[in-house]
Amino acid sequence: xxEVVIKMEEHVGLVLWGIxxxxxxxxxxxxxxxxxxxxITKWRLGEMWASFSVFIVAQLFEKISTFIFVGSFFVxxxxxxxxxxxxxxxxxxxxxxxxxxxYWEHVIEHKVRILWSYHxxxxxxxIYNYTTAMRVSFIDSLITWVFYLPAIIIxxxxxxxxxxxxxxxxxxxxxxxxxxxxxxxxxxxxMTPSQHRVHHGxxxxxxxxxxxxxxxxxxxxxxxxxxxxHKPKYGLTTQINTINPIKVHLFEYINIYKDLKGARSLKExxxxxxxGPDWKPKxxxxxxxxxxxx
Numbered sequence: 001x002x003e004v005v006i007k008m009e010e011h012v013g014l015v016l017w018g019i020x021x022x023x024x025x026x027x028x029x030x031x032x033x034x035x036x037x038x039x040i041t042k043w044r045l046g047e048m049w050a051s052f053s054v055f056i057v058a059q060l061f062e063k064i065s066t067f068i069f070v071g072s073f074f075v076x077x078x079x080x081x082x083x084x085x086x087x088x089x090x091x092x093x094x095x096x097x098x099x100x101x102x103y104w105e106h107v108i109e110h111k112v113r114i115l116w117s118y119h120x121x122x123x124x125x126x127i128y129n130y131t132t133a134m135r136v137s138f139i140d141s142l143i144t145w146v147f148y149l150p151a152i153i154i155x156x157x158x159x160x161x162x163x164x165x166x167x168x169x170x171x172x173x174x175x176x177x178x179x180x181x182x183x184x185x186x187x188x189x190x191m192t193p194s195q196h197r198v199h200h201g202x203x204x205x206x207x208x209x210x211x212x213x214x215x216x217x218x219x220x221x222x223x224x225x226x227x228x229x230h231k232p233k234y235g236l237t238t239q240i241n242t243i244n245p246i247k248v249h250l251f252e253y254i255n256i257y258k259d260l261k262g263a264r265s266l267k268e269x270x271x272x273x274x275x276g277p278d279w280k281p282k283x284x285x286x287x288x289x290x291x292x293x294x
């Protein structure tokens with residue numbers, strides 16, 4: 001078992017490089033395709049630069065976030081006296097578990113505003129291509145490791161958990177494109193670009209749908225699946241209208257600050273933080289309703 005773990009440790013780096021090279025290759029192919037189709041405009045380049053800038057900001061904090069995310073697994077593993085054997089079958093099982101956990105992590109990030117505050121950064125681009133996949137906050141890794149601790153507690157080796165997470169995360173990159181259409185039977189089991197386009201849509205029928213990463217079966221099982229019926233309108237329900245990476249990062253935090261500043265009780269403060277992004281106190285809902293009637 002120790003030999004298997006040592007090999008797994010060596011392969012984590014190879015997996016990372018493999019995902020990076022594959023992802024960058026896809027991004028280059030897509031860029032030239034969009035160039036050929038004359039979709040590259042000054043505005044589109046600006047949004048692509050915004051996403052890449054957010055990626056650069058995240059990389060500045062990479063060592064800290066990676067240390068916390070990966071290190072937490074090894075720290076907690078020290079307190080687990082049991083361990084699941086490391087082999088191909090348990091690795092596949094771990095991948096399925098991580099994908100299942102990711103689904104619920106993703107759902108919760110959309111339903112709890114303080115978590116949506118960092119996840120919304122990924123959804124903030126009004127365009128949809130492989131640069132959108134890079135628009136991820138550095139805060140993400142500082143928090144999300146907590147969701148995956150059950151895999152360690154069950155007894156999976158930290159390296160297996162890290163490897164499974166990398167594979168599930170790496171799979172998602174190719175989903176961020178408009179140049180790949182529907183994929184027939186493949187969509188019945190796995191997540192596809194078509195299904196993930198829905199997830200990034202702000203259309204009413206697309207909101208809070210298709211949370212899966214690797215498999216689409218979780219969405220089908222828990223009632224969050226939606227077929228792509230028309231091209232989505234991408235971004236947030238309230239667009240950020242900026243390509244400044246700092247403003248992109250701070251947009252939702254500023255909105256939360258404004259809401260908390262106007263809160264009239266601790267209960268309202270709590271609800272602003274833990275309820276959905278669109279939650280408003282009853283008094284404000286009534287006011288909005290009156291304004292709509294006028």
